[in-house]
Amino acid sequence: MTRPFISLCPEITRADALNLMDWLEDECVTRYLSDSRHVSRFIEQVVGRVQLPILTHLFNQGGRFFMAYDRHDVPVGFVRLVKTGTNCEMVLVIGKRDNWGRKLGASTIREGMKLAFFDMRAEKLIAKIHADNARSLKAFEHCGFLLESQTPALQSFAMSSERYLRLLRENPADHATDIHITEIDKARLRSLLAFEQASEVFKLEHEIERAIVVDSHQVAQDVVTMNSRALVQLDDEEMEVALVYPEEADDRAGKLSVCSDIGTAILGYKEGDAFDWRMTNRTRHVRIGKVLYQPEAAGDFHL
Template sequence: MTKPFISLCPEITRAHALKLMDWLEDDRVTCYLSDSRDVSRSIEHAIDRTQLPILTHLFNRDGRFFMAYDRHDDPVGFVRLINNGAECEIVLAIGDSEKWGRNLGTRTIREGMKLAFLDMRAGKLIAKIHPDNQRSQKAFLRSGFELESETPTMTSWAMTAGRYLQLLREDAFRDAPGIYITEMDKAKLDNLIALEEGPVAQLEHELERAIVVEPDQVPSTVVTMNTRALVQLDDEEIEVAVVYPEDANSSAGKHSVCSDLGAAILGYQEGDAIDWRIAGRTRQIEIRKVLYQPEAAGDFHL
């Protein structure tokens, strides 16, 4: 069975706003949504105030707003991350009722955690859920959240940054095949992430869940740094090299490890297939063959 896939997109268009309004008119969607009135009101104001096709800036006040897409690039829901100092509150809904029962809510929660902890650097993520909303409570429980407090009208579930990283390292989520990274590559990439040179949340997520091995112990079929590989990208077969940002030249097939494609294939091995959002749309990626790997060639200095 194909695992559920969700990607979160920060761009909010006028068409998205109208779709959100449709979802929020469905009582089945809003009956347990803690801030449905606030969301609905803000959307109405955004639509009324401007005729601009892109409304992202109007949705990102007091936090960040994302549309949730499935693997077919259909919008199926939304995520709102609300800043509260070191803490962050997550509000989400799968608005497309035809997609209910497919574990998309759980996957959406995990994508929201990735952004909250690795991009927004929240220390703690909170979800406030109505006690009768058993489906949401189970989804947050499956995602590793712990019950923090409970009243007759509200349950509060929490995840700390430390616990999130621990679960990643233990591969508790099992959303994708396991990946490998060499100790040398990880040390260099950790330094790159510390400098935050470019978008690094996806890369950091992959590094945290990777199996770390000595350079001479990594399988020769694994995509390591400076590896060249033959990759199937949807229906197109291309040759890709994963390089550090300063060596990137996408026209020559050299993709930065911070780029969508570079972060996507790092650590995977021949035969692995994944879905990944690249340049605004979901792509199917398969590692067909590793053409050159520095470690296999004895080029440990690369």
């Protein structure tokens, strides 16, 4: 079974707030939420008093709030990340009971971990779960969280940044399709990341860390490496692109920075790979058609 696609969007609209109100009216959804009444009351006040189309700043008070979308850009839940010191706590809800049992929770947790560790730079991610909330307990355990403490009513699970990175490197395909990166490209990209803002390139950092590292002389010829040219299909649109470093980027010439949405998306994939990727404002279906030029295959190891 294909793993459900989930993306977390930081922009909260008025329509999102109305969806949240509907979800929180369901007692089955709010049964294990400790602050459900407070959240419902807050959303009602926002919707009733504020006539703005974008409400992001209101929802980010005291933490960061994200809407969870499926591959069709339909909202299915939300995630709240609250950082205190070096620790971060995650609260998530899958809003409709019709979506329960589809493994959306585990996919949402993985996206939350990506944000917590690569964007917010947390050292530990914590989830406090009601002891009777069997679905959530199973989802967090499946994602590698360890039980840290418990009471008869509450179980506290934790994931350290060290454990997260180890699991990411040891089981790269547990998060998505395998991707491959050369040792040289990884070293260069890590140097690049040292000078970039984490919030702008955290997805790229995640892809680099989960990639299977191979020798430049042994990488398959159909893999998109740095400075490769490839035919890429984006939804129904086919384009020829070159994957380059930021200083060489020229969108008009089809030279896409590895830090751009599409650039980060295609790094390390091979011919025939197809996957969904959240771009700036919507989810796109990406397919690698053909690698037209790869430096390693051509013997251009200096590139």
